[in-house]
Amino acid sequence: MPPKKQHSTADVIDVIFGSSDENSGSGLESAFTSNEHKEDSAGDTEPQETESLSSLFVQRDISAELKSLSDLVNQQGTTLLELKSELLKMQKENTAQETELSDMKTRLAVSEQEVENLKKENTGREKVAFSAALGLPAGLRGPFGSETTIVYKNVLTNVGNAYNPATGIFTALYRGVYYIRFTGGVYDNNRYNIGVNLYKNNHFLMHLGENSIDGIAKHVSSGVTIQLEPGDQMYTRLPPYYVLWDDSFFRTSFSGFFLFHI
Template identity: 55%
Template sequence: MMRSAVFSLLLLVCLLEDSIGETDDLSSSFIQLDISGELKSLKDLVNQQAAVIEELRKENAAQASELSALKKEVDKLKNESADRPKVAFSAGLGPPAEQKGPFSADTNLIYSKVLTNIGGAYNPYTGAFTAPITGVYYIRFTASSYGSTSNNMGLNLYKNGQYLLHLGENGVDGIAKHVSSGITLELAAGDVVYTRLPANYVVWGGTDLRTTFSGFLIFLL
């Protein structure tokens, strides 16, 4: 009886040891599985970050290329602007403050009060602008009459002796008048543009520059 009890006790101890060993093995397996899962998650995260960084690198490279091309275009425009002749003028009928005209024949208007003459293409002694280079120019002019007059007020624009247009207003009411206009012209180097006071017309001159003649180069051809 005693031997049977001892044998049973020994058998129970062995079973418990086996059970504990199996539990330790299971715990070790679970720990290994947890570490493996964490490593896989970290690896996936690193790969995702690497993909994002690569995409950003490509975008930065593309933007750098665009900026480089834009800088080249800006530099090109600066060089073209620097090489392009600068032409601009503005002048008015200066003092004395008095009415010009009426005359019995068409008469060239001479704008003696020069405000701007960049490029020196306007001649204050003849009232004519000579295009220094072939291009498109903007020409603007104004006219006025002041005081009681029954004469019409206005002027004509000419190019190389060819009549281009008329700007004016009837003056029978004797009231001060102001008119202005502008035109875009394609001019070859050496073309001459000027204004003339039509016969029996009047304009007003003086320090207030009511009657003016201006122009500038828009672009080359």
Template identity: 40%
Template structure:
């Protein structure tokens, strides 16, 4: 609103300037006319002194008016400079606002894209306990451990019936597990498999103490459909109960 008022003011100044120029033109015309009249009147001064006095007074007033016009012209020129400076500032501010709007729009677009990626990226995370049946094993062959107690299973990527985690998409995943033993003088432990490849063998011998534990964790790059699972080695035991001493967890760090 303030800018509109300023522009209206300057339009009024333009009108004043036109009027001033018109007065200058008229004053010059009047001056030329009066000079001719003064010549004639000087020739006839002896006949009528009152005409001469009227002409002199009119010329003085006209000169005063011309001075006023010149002063007004100077003020108008100064206002023109101020107008130009103001318009320049307005343009600069408009450019700054446009730049800010562009940056804000870009930030909003990036935020929306991030939200879209977060929304569209599958939620994959699981944490499961082995059993409440206490000790499992030993067996003459390796068996896949089926963790039956589900604490979380976002994305349903872990299958409690098979004991296998299946990657729903290509990405980098983190897996961690712990194992517990209460049988003395016996081996206990687990094997971490990625597809049909052994990633690690984690075992210990429980000699004459009341209990023993193992723990490990890995970051693995998986393709869609890859599987990860824990295996009980042959002639090994593992223990779990309601205290959840043997657990298996994993989650998607980021997709690839």
């Protein structure tokens, strides 16, 4: 409560001359009392105004805090959407990788099965291969006055025992395609031609040769892919007045192997 205000002379005169009431004393007292009440009311208004301002500032602080929280929630919502989008993207990538991995597993399983099938086929497949040469003793074979079957006694390979080193003849064991190869060589000779004839079942197939005047040392070779039936025979013959040379280098040879069934 603020200190009581002292009444001035002007206040007293205003009260005395401004009042028409017979009870002037009462009017004076009433005036002073009313004036005091006004002053007391003015003093009471000041705390109320301070409280109102304080309440306004508090409301403004709350509004600012709420706005800040709202902005934070919106920001977190945006971040959450971005995370969801990234998660969906990762899920799609994982799904694609899983699909690719599944395809790779399927291809691997197919490849493994193909390998197993090939193993089974090779296990049951007939194997035929031979290679033989004139070899030692070193020197010329021929010339002879008639065509002569060449016997390659030095056997290098004879899988299936289809080649006979006593006759120089290869006999087909199975119906299918075979590869036959033959070579010839000569050394220290400028008088006789070098040559080899290839036969199938007494039928002439091809000739391989060189003239003697081409040089002292000569080498020739050839091969053929041919279909044979079981029992068909392949061999080579030395033409009349032709020669061949061989030594430990196996310059003159006869080889063949089975390719596949038909």
